[in-house]
Amino acid sequence: MTWSKADGKAAPASSTTIRVLTPHGVGAIAVIEISGADAGKVIKAVASDSPRLATLRSIHADGGVIDEVLIVPRGPDCFELHSHGGLLVVEKLVRWIAHTLGDDDMAHAVLDKWRHPEADLPQVETLWGLRMLAQAHRRGPADWARQQMQNLEGGGSASDVKQQAQWLLAASADLPRLLGGQVRIALVGPPNAGKSSLANFWLGHPMSVTSDIPGTTRDWVEQTVRIHAGELEMTARLTDTAGMRQTTDELEQLAIAGGLSTLCQTQVIVLVMDVTQISNPQHLRLEAWRWAREHGLENQLDRVPWIAAGNKCDLLPPMALSGEGADGLSVWISARHGMGITTLQEKVMQVLAVPEILRHPVIDSAQRARLERLVLSRHSDDLRMRLREIAVAI
DSSP states (O other): OEEOTTTOOEEOOOSEEEEEOSOSSOEEEEEEEEEETTHHHHHHHHHSSOOSSOEEEEEEETTEEEEEEEEEEEETTEEEEEEEEOHHHHHHHHHHHHHHTTOTTHHHHHHHHHHSOOOOSOOOSSHHHHHHHHHHHHHHHHHHHHHHHHHHHTTOOHHHHHHHHHHHHHHHHHHHHHHTTOOEEEEEOSTTSSHHHHHHHHHTSOSSOOOSSTTOOOSOEEEEEEEEETTEEEEEEEEEOOOOOOOOOHHHHHHHHHHHHHGGGOSEEEEEEETTSSSOGGGHHHHHHHHHHHTTOHHHHHHSOEEEEEEOGGGSOGGGOOOOOTTOOEEEOBTTTTBTHHHHHHHHHHHTTHHHHTTSOOOOHHHHHHHHHHHHOOSHHHHHHHHHHHHHOO
16 A cells, blocks of 8 residues: 555555565565566666566665665566665665655555564464465465466456456455364254264364263363364364253353353354254254254354254164255264264365365465455456466565
8 A cells, every 4th residue: 555645645556566575684685576567667777677587786876885686587577686684775675666666655564564574374283284385375376367367368257357356365364264273163952962972082082071961061162173074184173062951050051151152253063963862863954953943043053054963873773864955964973983073074174165265375465465456456457467466476
C-alpha cells in the first residue's frame, strides 16, 4: 500500500513491489527482490538496460557509493539485487529503490515488514506436512499464473482466472490450520456410547477414564491426535466431551455445558452412537440426527460438518449394518477392537476437503497480496499484468 503525501490517504496499490528476501540481521549477503511493471526502471537506473545475465554494478546515491550489487534477472519484470548484508546497506538500498520508483514512503513499509516479519508459511507438525509444504511451495502460484496465461491465449476467460484465484486464496487460508495441528474435532453423543473409548484408541493411550457408569466423563478433555488417510497425514486437536443427557448433578451439568461451548471452535463433529441402543441401525445418520435434535444440537450440526459413528458394531450381526447414507458420512466402528477407525479418519479428511486443498500451492503473504489485486482487476490488460507479476515472483 502506498500513501499520498498530499492528504495522507491511501493511494492505489503500486504495481511494483519490493521485498527483502533474507532475514533481518547482519549477514554476508542480503537479497532484495523488485518485481512488477516498473522493476525495469530501477535496473535501468543502475545498468542503463535490463541485463539478461547476472551483472555487477555500483549503486550511487547522495554523492557516494551505497554498495556494489549483483543484479540477477528472474524474468522480464522481476530482478534481485544481491548486496553486502549489513543492516545500513539494506536500508539505504531499499530507500534508493523506493525513491527511484517515485514513492519514498514505500521504503518505510518494506523496512518495517523486514524488521518485523510475518509468518509467511504455515508451521508444520509432521514430516508429511513438511514434505507437502516444500513441494507445494516449489510449484507455487508462479506455475499457476503461467498456466493461466496460456489458457487466456487459448481463449480462456478472465472470469475463470479470477474464480480460480479466489479458490487459491480460500485454500491457502485453510492450509496453516491443516498443517499446523489447529484443526479441532469434537466427539459428542449420549453417555456410554463409547466416546472416551474411541478417543483412547485413537490417541494410543488413555485420554479419558472409561466405565459402564453413565456420566463418567465429567469434563471435556483435549489431546493432539494423528489422522491418517493413505499417504495423507495430519495432526488435530481431539476433544472428548461429556455424555449429553438430562441430569440433576451440577458437576455433570457444567461438564456438558463446557463440551457444548467447544463446538463453536470445532471444524468437525463426530457424533458417536451406541448402535445396540438405537431403534434402526440401518439408518444410523438419521437416528443420530434425531438424537441431536432432541438434545438441542441441531444448530451446531447445521454450522459444522459432522460424521455419524455407530460404535459397538462388533455386537451386531453384519446384516444389521448398512445404510451409509447418500453423503457417505456414516461409519461403523468398534472402539474396543479398533474396527472402522481408519475409515473414520478418511471421512474426517473428506469433510475437511484436505485432498482438494493440497492440490493447490502454498501461498506466502506477498503472493497472496498479488492474487488479491488480480481478483480486483477491472480490465483484461490489468489482469494479464497481474498474472505476469505473479508468474515472475518466485
